[in-house]
Amino acid sequence: MSATFLGMPATPPRSPYGTGNLRGDRKFPAAAHDELRNEQLRGNLGRATRTIRAKRLTVTGELPDWEELRDAGSAIKTDTMNRLPELLEELERNVTARGGTVHWARDGVEANEIVARLIKETGSEEVIKVKSMATQEIGLNEHLESLGITAHETDLAELIVQLAHDKPSHILVPAIHRNRDEIRQIFLKEIPGVDPSLDNVPAHLAAAARVYLREKFMTTEVAVSGANFGIAETGTLSVVESEGNGRMCLTLPDTLITVMGIEKVLPRYQDLEVFLQLLPRSSTGERMNPYTSMWTGVTPGDGPQTFHLVLLDNGRTAALADRIGREALNCIRCSACLNVCPVYERTGGHAYGSTYPGPIGAVLTPQLAGMDAARDDPNSSLPYASSLCGACFDACPVKIDIPSLLVELRHQHTERSGTTAEKLAMKAAAGVMSRPKVYTAAQKASGLGRVLAGRDGKFSHLPPPFSGWSESRDTPAPPEQTFRAWLASAEGAATMRAAADEHTRGGQPTRDQQQEEDK
């Protein structure tokens, strides 16, 4: 680290951005343009998001104290971020005291190296994996593969994605873009020894996966997982899941390696009482997910006898140094915001180009990996990938004000890129959702008022087309309908095409170089 000059009130350095799967190859409008042509994707997504949305509303409506739980969840996360150094040290102390080993990783590259080294030390050449956003983010599977280590995903959806050499498209149901026929084909082609008469009934497909994976669970000596929560006070780690593959991975192997983003720490064991209510209800619309595992270090005679915890920065401290970014770190990855988002519903997860899709991805990805318009960074298009309708804010269990954060990011992006208000207006018009008419129709009156008022009243100088919004606060059009209708119309398609053409002409995007600085 660079030396601090004595006697000078030096400004601390900004942390470098993260590495890994945090940036697509193309800007959002161009990528979305192709995804929009995928009827299968749109049909599946529409059905899925509608179903989960309805279930979520039922089970959250059941709790008279839902808003109080959200307040508590939000406050606990804010408190966590404010006390992160001491909480991380406390977590490390308690995991170590219970027989675990804690490792720290500055970025994805380093985390991959640590995990690979730990696996090599066991002598094993394969690992079983519990679905984990963090390892997806750092591209762990690819790294291990390059070293000759096979990583088997064990979550059914992740397995489908992996066997299809595909990418996840949803935080919670990563294979939502596939239908049963496609899945059957994938299994027939990729699972060795699968019954050729396998049909497309989901129960039968799941049974085929069970047989295939059971052998892996029983024979593999090392498992890699993520963590939903890490409790500083006790050193307890937790994984929330449905299928039991998590329990298998966390219990049967001799060695367990858990990769956890530093923002996942929670201060007290008691805080679980809040998040165990918020997470399942927001995520799958269930009162509780079928299985949650909690473990503290190593327990003799029960479960893995070697436990490693890898604490991952990878851009999180860069996000933490920003008021906006810090709020995005409160995310508990429930996916509620994806399921209510009219833009996500149309484009699916791949258009976002990052491990983190949907509304939260549009905020979190530029925060973790940066956005630089001058270098035509695809991430700089993400803050525009929203209709700002406010549904994500209403849905978020930890009350992350995503629409305001997106507006702030747009603001930062224009400032940094030196774009004039006029250029922004043009850009907005070329973007997917940004026609004034569309906005007018897509805004919920309440959300609109809030966005216009701005976070801390800071956005009084919105350029056109935004400046015209206030006149349309009483627009009676049902927001999502009109918006979708527009996107499906010839005019919408033409706008999308124009946007796509413009960005294709823009040439190959270059990666943000800033991440190299700290190496």
Place this chain on the structure above:
Amino acid sequence: MTTARETVLGRVRDALALAPAADGAPVPRAYRTGRTLPDEERLALFTDRLADYKARVHPCTADRTAEVIAEVLREQGAERIGVPAGLDPRWLSAHDGEVRQDSADIPAPSLDALDGVVTASAVSCAETGTIFLDGSPDQGRRALSLVPDLHVCVVDLSTVEVGVPEAVARLVPERPTTLISGPSATSDIELERVEGVHGPRTLAVVIRTDA
């Protein structure tokens, strides 16, 4: 050379210096805690939630435990049954099949040969239909209640709390804890729910109403 640990912690401190925290307001905990309900209502709520997850529910008085367990096992066609070392042996006294006592030195994969397992439980939560196992001697190691396809879990109604906060408060953090809400399930294929992927495909809950 600076270690990654020092670098990351240093970056976190720098970040907090760059964008200082607002005043640390205390966490508001205005949500419901400390709830109680009479036995009958707690039982009704818990039973309803369990049934919602497609668990099989068998309320009984404590003196009928062995009988009910034997009935459930017969119904499921389960003969070879695993039990944790600390389980009350009388609970399996009415079962005609084989009973194998688990121990840490039995390799976990061999648990696959069991038709089912019977365990006790530590705590439950009625509102969510969740059973907590904490590795106590009558619940055994985690693999035991995971690998076999049938899990018969005995719950004493006195250990059933109303809500999540009340249940979490009864846990011992250092113990390996498993929360079970119904049998293993997936909705990964076109969101169609399928019971049973990797954990036990059948969960039967014997609730002892006077224990």
